[in-house]
Amino acid sequence: MSRDLEVKSCGYIHISVQNFCYEWAIRNFSFCMDGIRENITSPGFSLEASEEVQWCLTIYPNGVDEESTDYLSVYLGLLSCPKSPVWAKVQFWIINAQGEKYVITKISDVLRFLPNRYWGCKNFILRDFLLYHSHWLLPEDKLTLCCKVSIIGPYFSRPGQNMPPAIRDPMQILAEDLGELWENSLFTDCSLVVAGQEIRSHKAILAARSPVFRAMFEHEMLDSLRNRIEIHDIHLQVFKEMMHFIYTGTVPHLHNHSMATGLLAAAD
Known part of the structure; x- marks a missing residue:
């Protein structure tokens, strides 16, 4: 009796991801919490390999709507990009007085950025909590906010090869x-x-x-x-x-x- 021959092949698709972090230090931050300024925007920044793609961070010290008035709201915006949209995942955190990450907020979805489009977290951290622990989270009245951007790039596929192991943090x-x-x-x-x-x-x-x-x-x-x-x-x-x-x-x-x-x- 003859047997059926089973032919196997394999392959993989590699999705390019570019990761970069931006650290933004705001001095005399307590003066931003008195309601005088609706929002604060960082200088534009970019990934060295893609300087034409410009980003910025915006903080709303008193939230962005009635639901978030007791919170600090944090957003990442795409200022300019020759080829939009840009697909990316985003994380935000604060660096405390010990140099440690605190309040790590990960947005699980892959976000679609267009020029002048902002994505972020409106309930990032309770404002009273931040001020109560100012010695720890606002050392010398300075807020240090960090943002990690993972840009999803083009992908390519190859037959018969295995993907290299990822290096984790x-x-x-x-x-x-x-x-x-x-x-x-x-x-x-x-x-x-x-x-x-x-x-x-x-x-x-x-x-x-x-x-x-x-x-x-x-x-x-x-x-x-x-x-x-x-x-x-x-x-x-x-x-x-x-x-x-x-x-x-x-x-x-x-x-x-x-x-x-x-x-x-x-x-x-």
Whole structure:
């Protein structure tokens, strides 16, 4: 009996992506929060390899509409481009006093930019939260806003070859690995009890990331000796969000007003 012959072939499509970051420092930022100026726009900037494509950042200190009046709104705009549209993904974050990324906001969609078209986040960070933590987020009254732009370029395909492995950001990998420890309660050594619910955690990570937890462990409080600490006067979901930040450095639900208010109270 003859067998059917199966012929296999393979190939790949490579989509070109150009990544670049822009850092914008605004000094005397507190004077921008008094409502005198509706918005602040950065100087134009571009990728070195594509200088004809000009971008800018715009901040609205008091939001862009009634829904965002309590927030700082951040937008990226395309000023000029000889060949539009430009397709891109965007991230925003603040650099804090320790030089760390804070309030990382990723827009998951690939955005279609046309000249003088802006995309961004209208509920980027709660204004009261920013001012309350000015010593940390506005050192010397300076806001440092960063924007990462990933421009989606042309693609090409080749038969019978494998794509080279992508090189990932080590800090992102670290945050994901620590996040997995937190989400899956792996190798925990202490319990935190909030609103009657026991949450497993890691003393070393808590001590490294929080001076409050570090003080508890250093002074050998009775609760810490038992590796079981009861925490009061905080909502369970707010506490979980705070723990997510301790482990990963990100706050996924900061755009939610009640969550942001709860985190502000917890930080106090």
